[in-house]
Amino acid sequence: KNQVEQSPQSLIILEGKNCTLQCNYTVSPFSNLRWYKQDTGRGPVSLTIMTFSENTKSNGRYTATLDADTKQSSLHITASQLSDSASYICVVSHTGGFKTIFGAGTRLFVKA
């Protein structure tokens, strides 16, 4: 069964600290993996997209990694800011077609 599992379910960190969010998937055949940030009450916004051949992609303070062999991805946030408080959603797509599997998200809260 194609699944995307994210951990932790929620996380609270202090402003300025780093954190890492995890995404494990069983989607096959794999096409790409995306990380989205969703602020409360808003739609998700794309952070990174990685294909099979890419293992690291950065977007400012956000760095995503992908290990296609173990089917794991992580999103590392450096020097967190209060505005990083949001849900982070891992999304994995099949090769071809429109099949896209969404993880349930990790809710991050950054406090001062």
Place this chain on the structure above:
Amino acid sequence: DVKVTQSSRYLVKRTGEKVFLECVQDMDHENMFWYRQDPGLGLRLIYFSYDVKMKEKGDIPEGYSVSREKKERFSLILESASTNQTSMYLCASSRTGEGYTFGSGTRLTVV
């Protein structure tokens, strides 16, 4: 600034009402999607459309219908709203093979 616009941020409707959720995109994307998002369940696909007048059922189409008469507009219709359709509804669009652009969402409450 390209975007996906959903007509309402918040809606409150009564049980049994017919509800229309509108979504417009200005990126000339061929694909458009309707998702609902509930706590702990993530995003679930209701319907999608890959061309004008074309529609495909997603994972949870029951109780919903859609309309795509123009490329830029994709409407979600709740024929007879029920309380279990209280949710956050998200519209998205994409070019085939590319990432999705999401709207800001419509929070629907059915009372």
